[in-house]
Amino acid sequence: VAPTVSDIIEQARLVARAVADFGGQLVHPTVRLGVTGLSRAGKTVFITALLHGLLRGGRFPVFEPLASGRIAGAKLSPQPDDAVPRFDYEAHVRSIVVERDWPQSTRQISELRAVIDYQSASGFMRTLTLDIVDYPGEWLLDLPLLDKSYERWSADTMAYLHRTTRSPLPTQFLARAATIDPFAPADEFAAIEAARLFTEHLQLRRKEHPTLSIIGPGRFLMPGDLAGSPALTFAPLLLPADRVAPSGSVWGMMRRRYDSYRDAVVRPFFRDHFARLDRQIVLVDVLAALDAGPEAMRDLQDAMVAVLDCFRVGRSGWLNALFSPRADRILFAATKADQLHHSAHDRLQAILRQVTDGAIARAGAAGAEVDVIALAAVRATREALVRGDGAGLPSIIGTAVPGEWSDGAQFDGTTEMAFFPCDVPADSTRGGDFRSIRFRPPALEQTDDGIPALPHIRLDRALQFLIGDRLR
């Protein structure tokens, strides 16, 4: 495919920005940490726990700079982009620590910068700036659109909608789409109607499977101030493969709107937040997909492959850093590992490896360092063993979120209970009876100096891998 003029301009912009950043990097060493994850993967909690640990000196034995006392302190500082809202760190901490509720699902993009003062191993006082961006996971589904034409996206989406067997089924939209003739003259009302049905279906899916809304575009779910604009009023159509769009037709109109959605929404999002990452962590909620069954697992895998293809990873030399920055370390983390006994974490990691197989191979081949871990940014449970036949059931103890259920029992959100979530299958394609229950954040004892460190699982290992080498 020949690059269009807008593609070339986009590349030129990316290079110009990379060169500008390179200059700033020499003065203030900065790590741009990309926190990637579909919605409900735990991005906000991860960022909150990470900042809380850095600012308050958390319990991070494996994170060497902090454990050996080389980090003198860390503080929040004003972020570089004035147009982006600030990540509401204080509210999220209050929500987790005081109210014991997980933060609300993220509805808009936000950003925060932390400055770490540390002493290098050779004795110089230095600072490292850490830029982190939080955003709704739904938007991530837009990234695959960057390289797709309208025709390609339409064919893929239609194929998926016809194939899927997970409720809710898109029967209404498909019936309507079948009656639209792409060669007919453009009709605004037909377009609005089709887009409405398509959007409704997406919303329904999201309500049914909050963790795994697999098809985009993401702004259809969270339109913000773009609601009702033509850029958000398009839908996939049944298109013949070997024809071109005649001008003035429904097809032509949809294609133009798709292109403007891509140019006005997706590209700035990618350019501002993902094109220049130094380090990347990919959060995947494997357990929810396991709970939902094999098809959800396949959907998750497809989504991860499509999303991760968009990122630039690979060994980073100074020439690359100057013109096309790329993430040279990428960490795949299965979040909410506290829903499992630690003896099952190896299985969880193995499944995550299966899910992100392609991305891991690609990153490894490009020279990036890759690691896969099971992680819980905030550990909401503790472990126990229930005596029984054989070795007993390795279980966890915690307070379930009100409304969660298992075994026909509903939890009220105040009493603690022990839970065995079923053995994790060795193979992700076998569903099994796995149950994933959300637990409330842990009750912390208030100490004299304020809030104690949040418990976690392997957050320190993640930090060591992501920024440990920049704090030498």
Add this chain to the structure above:
Amino acid sequence: MNDIPRKPAVFSVDDPRLLAAELEAAERPSFDLVTAAPDENLPAVAGARKRKIHWGRIFWSALSGLVLLALGLAVTSLIEELYARAPWLGGLGLALAVLAAVALLVVTLREIIGLGRLATVEALRHRALAVIASDDRDGGRALVGELLSLTRRIPRLARARAGIQGHRADIIDGRDLVRLAERELMSPLDLEARRLIIAASKRVSIVTAVSPRAAVDMVFVLINALGLMRRLAVLYGGRPGALGVLRLLRQVVSHLAVTGGVGLADGVVQQVIGHGLAARLSARLGEGMINGLLTARLGLLTIDLVRPLPFHELPRPSLNDLAGTLFRQAESAGEPPGRPKSG
């Protein structure tokens, strides 16, 4: 073991089958769990050697058996003779013989324990390497438990040990656990080891520089090196007896034969000569420095053998960075005795 997936299940917190508190209590000291572990692992290391008939060994064993018998016979007849002379003399002789036997037994036992501890340290190091490679969590926990019990007599590590104990309830993977243990437990010991080596090297270079005869400083270098090895082994939690130190010496020398001569020739001597030190100072002083460096090299090799964890997280001390400190000190300390010689 998990061929049939077990179903999810919910239990109330006061279910009598729940082992939450007891599990954590059992995990915290965990030494009894840990002591069972070497039985699985140690024979695997030792058993890897092939059994073969060593005629030389049989000869020496048989010969020493004979010597022991002769000794026993001589002692018995001596005591009998003493009894024949006077009963109280016989009693005294018997008491002395028993005392000697008991002392010999204790010394032998201590030697055996010392050798055993050295072997334990070596096995720990091999297991640490295996854990680092495999990232095995249970292996790492068992290893750290043994490490804690090995170092429990080292007072300066009390705080570090408490810190590690505190992290035992956390979920940390094998490799990270080994790294953590190395950083917490080994870094104070590494510093002290460095100090010991520098002190010993300094002594050797000064004595060599001022000693009147080559034979004297040869003996001094040997004794000093043996003392250094012993101190290093004790520092890292081993308690070698005379046999243990001899075994260490053998390993170190064989190690030195493989890597040492070359390493000494290229880097440091060049540095010495390049500095113009050898030209500036007398020949004796230059010799002293070479001897000091040799001692430092022996010390570094000994650390490799007696340190229960491999150098993974922390940097391995190198001869070059020791040499810098050493020369600065040796120059200032070595010049006063060197002056009358050169002048």
